[in-house]
Amino acid sequence: xxxxxxxxxxxxxxxxxxxxxxxxxxxxxxxxxxxxxxxxxxxxxxxxxxxxxxxxxxxxxxxxxxxxxxxxxxxxxxxxxxxxxxxxxxxxxxxxxxxxxxxxxxxxxxxxxxxxxxxxxxxxxxxxxxxxxxxxxxxxxxxxxxxxxxxxxxxxxxxxxxxxxxxxxxxxxxxxxxxxxxxxxxxxxxxxxxxxxxxxxxxxxxxxxxxxxxxxxxxxxxxxxxxxxxxxxxxxxxxxxxxxxxxxxxxxxxxxxxxxxxxxxxxxxxxxxxxxxxxxxxxxxxxxxxxxxxxxxxxxxxxxxxxxxxxxxxxxxxxxxxxxxxxxxxxxxxxxxxxxxxxxxxxxxxxxxxxxxxxxxxxxxxxxxxxxxxxxxxxx
Amino acid sequence: xxxxxxxxxxxxxxxxxxxxxxxxxxxxxxxxxxxxxxxxxxxxxxxxxxxxxxxxxxxxxxxxxxxxxxxxxxxxxxxxxxxxxxxxxxxxxxxxxxxxxxxxxxxxxxxxxxxxxxxxxxxxxxxxxxxxxxxxxxxxxxxxxxxxxxxxxxxxxxxxxxxxxxxxxxxxxxxxxxxxxxxxxxxxxxxxxxxxxxxxxxxxxxxxxxxxxxxxxxxxxxxxxxxxxxxxxxxxxxxxxxxxxxxxxxxxxxxxxxxxxxxxxxxxxxxxxxxxxxxxxxxxxxxxxxxxxxxxxxxxxxxxxxxxxxxxxxxxxxxxxxxxxxxxxxxxxxxxxxxxxxxxxxxxxxxxxxxxxxxxxxxxxxxxxxxxxxxxxxxx
Numbered sequence: 001x002x003x004x005x006x007x008x009x010x011x012x013x014x015x016x017x018x019x020x021x022x023x024x025x026x027x028x029x030x031x032x033x034x035x036x037x038x039x040x041x042x043x044x045x046x047x048x049x050x051x052x053x054x055x056x057x058x059x060x061x062x063x064x065x066x067x068x069x070x071x072x073x074x075x076x077x078x079x080x081x082x083x084x085x086x087x088x089x090x091x092x093x094x095x096x097x098x099x100x101x102x103x104x105x106x107x108x109x110x111x112x113x114x115x116x117x118x119x120x121x122x123x124x125x126x127x128x129x130x131x132x133x134x135x136x137x138x139x140x141x142x143x144x145x146x147x148x149x150x151x152x153x154x155x156x157x158x159x160x161x162x163x164x165x166x167x168x169x170x171x172x173x174x175x176x177x178x179x180x181x182x183x184x185x186x187x188x189x190x191x192x193x194x195x196x197x198x199x200x201x202x203x204x205x206x207x208x209x210x211x212x213x214x215x216x217x218x219x220x221x222x223x224x225x226x227x228x229x230x231x232x233x234x235x236x237x238x239x240x241x242x243x244x245x246x247x248x249x250x251x252x253x254x255x256x257x258x259x260x261x262x263x264x265x266x267x268x269x270x271x272x273x274x275x276x277x278x279x280x281x282x283x284x285x286x287x288x289x290x291x292x293x294x295x296x297x298x299x300x301x302x303x304x305x306x307x308x309x310x311x312x313x314x315x316x317x318x319x320x321x322x323x324x325x326x327x328x329x330x331x332x333x334x335x336x337x338x339x340x341x342x343x344x345x346x347x348x349x350x351x352x353x354x355x356x357x358x359x360x361x362x363x364x365x366x367x368x369x370x371x372x373x374x375x376x377x378x379x380x
Numbered sequence: 381x382x383x384x385x386x387x388x389x390x391x392x393x394x395x396x397x398x399x400x401x402x403x404x405x406x407x408x409x410x411x412x413x414x415x416x417x418x419x420x421x422x423x424x425x426x427x428x429x430x431x432x433x434x435x436x437x438x439x440x441x442x443x444x445x446x447x448x449x450x451x452x453x454x455x456x457x458x459x460x461x462x463x464x465x466x467x468x469x470x471x472x473x474x475x476x477x478x479x480x481x482x483x484x485x486x487x488x489x490x491x492x493x494x495x496x497x498x499x500x501x502x503x504x505x506x507x508x509x510x511x512x513x514x515x516x517x518x519x520x521x522x523x524x525x526x527x528x529x530x531x532x533x534x535x536x537x538x539x540x541x542x543x544x545x546x547x548x549x550x551x552x553x554x555x556x557x558x559x560x561x562x563x564x565x566x567x568x569x570x571x572x573x574x575x576x577x578x579x580x581x582x583x584x585x586x587x588x589x590x591x592x593x594x595x596x597x598x599x600x601x602x603x604x605x606x607x608x609x610x611x612x613x614x615x616x617x618x619x620x621x622x623x624x625x626x627x628x629x630x631x632x633x634x635x636x637x638x639x640x641x642x643x644x645x646x647x648x649x650x651x652x653x654x655x656x657x658x659x660x661x662x663x664x665x666x667x668x669x670x671x672x673x674x675x676x677x678x679x680x681x682x683x684x685x686x687x688x689x690x691x692x693x694x695x696x697x698x699x700x701x702x703x704x705x706x707x708x709x710x711x712x713x714x715x716x717x718x719x720x721x722x723x724x725x726x727x728x729x730x731x732x733x734x735x736x737x738x739x740x741x742x743x744x745x746x747x748x749x750x751x752x753x754x755x756x757x758x759x760x
Contacts, residue, residue, distance in 0.1 A: 110696040
């Protein structure tokens, strides 16, 4: 392999694929980035077996010559050092030359770097994926849906399936569900599918989807999502992002969500979040995060927390509307703050069906976004 | 105590004094912030015994009424929660009321916070300091001098005196010296003193001076520095910053600095820093940080580093001038980068007196700023 490439393009591609590199690679070759150069361009590949990312740099882009290819070839280079050094090279042009035994020389301006390369034949091959189960979703909608649900996935590795976001598709609707047994977040949207597609048990790691979010383009472009037996492939214009489907059966969470409420509140989102945030500060010192909400006859609510050592925080809040039975209920204030943060609406509707029943938070009554929090059982 | 104070002023003062609070307070009362209110204003005090900071809020400022005092008094409040909650209060006005047993109520808008206060009588009294040994120094100059030297203090607690920056004053000149046995940084300036003051063994913790830097005003105002037996006091317009003088005798470092050079280089600062940074990246992987500098007949220098596992980085650099014997010398690249970062000049002068003798880096030949690095003994 021998070629010259514009640093800016090489660096951008490296930054993308490097998100797939684990600091504790199980197979030594996976601590490297694979580089394949041929007459179409350069493909970079990185993988930690759970995630694999490929990024493609074309020979030409918008009539700009990006790559000057002298000889095709492949090599695997040590990722950590490679990622950092390319960014810091002095000149706009970077020359890469691979000789016998994958000895690689990188030249740029007055810098010359010699690297011990590895054999690309040892690098795992990307899975072939049939494209018959495929949907298209706008990049910014996908980002929003990940943001609105991913914080609710379980961090407990004993139940791996719950560390993922469940993707369900039926009747042209895509739904994300994340649930850690104490709270649940769900978001639905209508989508374009190329076939009458239905999915019911595709759970993808919340962590992985957050990584994907970082490289999803900001512009409102369509992303292809392809579902295979064990893998999902996200296709962006020059990036392929492969991830594993989590093993196991996702539990049925539909019965958790009440259909009728005993009590319904409408409150200003920011005012509620600020009041809970102050009560949270004290509850955090007690390491419980417990905050109490008490509804009053005069359509106001009281939010409070207390700590035996420090004292007490009491907040009074007027509601926009309140109907149904007056309740006292305790919940995890951190969970409530997480839910309120992704609401994106001036007012929110909170539904209750009793002091020991799930609390439902939605931007409005018919929203495609729903957050559920289980209350705490407390004394008094 | 009962008063109302503008949140913005209270918050600013709290942020300043909170820098003196240690997360592992040795005396329980020191985990709190002391508040004293009288007819002149509010004084906040925080201390970790090494550093003490007092901040004063006046009753009025620029014809704005800052405090409405109803009753004088004192209390100590738990710092961590107090610092955070004041910042997040909903209204501009904050009411503080202390009742029996130091039970404190803070009210702001619709928030009410009850805090268990502590007895201010238990709080240590600030040392009385005689003001006869006093200098004045512009705030931004003091910040610069701290920045140019503090990175060279020792982090080894076995030699506490070397964890400080040595302040020496003689003939109207103030000099900072920091030395960790492998490198030395020094910076000198002329100052205004009120007496014919001379100091030779005042070492102040580098960490403490970095904390001071954060609260020194950005504007070019004069700071009073008062030297007492064991303490130094920095006086800003509304802040008093007390710190301990480190025990022990600071070693004589003057003999370390060569008076004549065998070889002298002048190079572009940024070009040298960039080349060393690339070589550093590789040397860091070897955990040695060793970089080699080789001078050539053609007035160029070669900077290189190598790693048995990864490979080699070679950088070529033209010099502005080079005179004296051609040398090969190895040094810690991280130390050199630290030194170059605070140079603030387009070109630097580097002086050598042999491969095993100190390397001297200065912005120019007669500069008040000097950085010294001891070389490494290496093979080949």
